Amino acid sequence: MKDEFDRINQQAMPWVTDMMTELRTSNAQHALHALRAGLHGLRDRLSVNEIAQLSAQMPLLIRGMFFEGWHPSDKPLHIRHKAEFLALVRGYYAPRTDVAAGDIVTALFCVLSKHVSPGEIGAVLMSLPEELVDLVEGGWTRGERPDAVR
Numbered sequence: 001m002k003d004e005f006d007r008i009n010q011q012a013m014p015w016v017t018d019m020m021t022e023l024r025t026s027n028a029q030h031a032l033h034a035l036r037a038g039l040h041g042l043r044d045r046l047s048v049n050e051i052a053q054l055s056a057q058m059p060l061l062i063r064g065m066f067f068e069g070w071h072p073s074d075k076p077l078h079i080r081h082k083a084e085f086l087a088l089v090r091g092y093y094a095p096r097t098d099v100a101a102g103d104i105v106t107a108l109f110c111v112l113s114k115h116v117s118p119g120e121i122g123a124v125l126m127s128l129p130e131e132l133v134d135l136v137e138g139g140w141t142r143g144e145r146p147d148a149v150r
Contacts, residue, residue, distance in 0.1 A: 011059035018114055022107035023099055034099055037092035038108030039066045041085060041101075042124070044077045050127050057116045082131040102135060109136040 019031040043051055043066055051072075055063045079085050086101040093104060113121055125133050 008060050012061035015059065015062050015111055015115060018111045019107055022110045023103065030096070030098070033096060034093060034104045035062075035108065035111070036065050036068075037089050037101075038104045040069070040092045041089035041105070042108065043067075043070060044075055044088060045079050045085065045132075046124065046127060047076050048072055050124060054116065054120055054124060057120060080129045080131070082135050085132055085135075105132075105135055106138065 016028055016032050016035065019035045020026065020028060023031055023034055025031055039062075046054065051066075055066055058066060077088070079088065086105070089101040089104055093099065093101065109121075112124075125136065128136075
């Protein structure tokens with residue numbers, strides 16, 4: 001049984017490590033909190049169908065965190081502007097304030113682009129308003145942007 005828990009934890013660690021790298025922190029707890037805040041903000045903005053497709057590519061621990069506290073009856077939220085979305089992410093990151101919500105979102109999509117298929121990243125981006133896509137795409141350097149959204 002312990003081996004199974006170790007394996008599940010090992011599958012999630014690259015996501016946390018990549019978030020640490022993107023946020024330039026050595027604190028795994030801070031990176032995990034930021035990852036959760038970004039995932040929850042994104043989850044609340046996506047359709048149930050898109051959530052199911054995205055979560056299917058997540059390791060068990062990350063998927064559990066993604067769905068933690070989710071109430072699908074009032075989703076997706078009809079957020080159309082960057083400021084509204086950043087406020088949502090900031091709310092999920094509270095009470096911490098050491099990382100800007102925009103940095104969390106940019107880091108989240110860099111992590112997602114490493115672990116989720118380009119087609120799914122493209123589908124997620126296509127479901128977001130242009131202002132949010134611009135925020136996300138600003139975090140990719142040339143050559144990192146998934147083919148599906150080029």
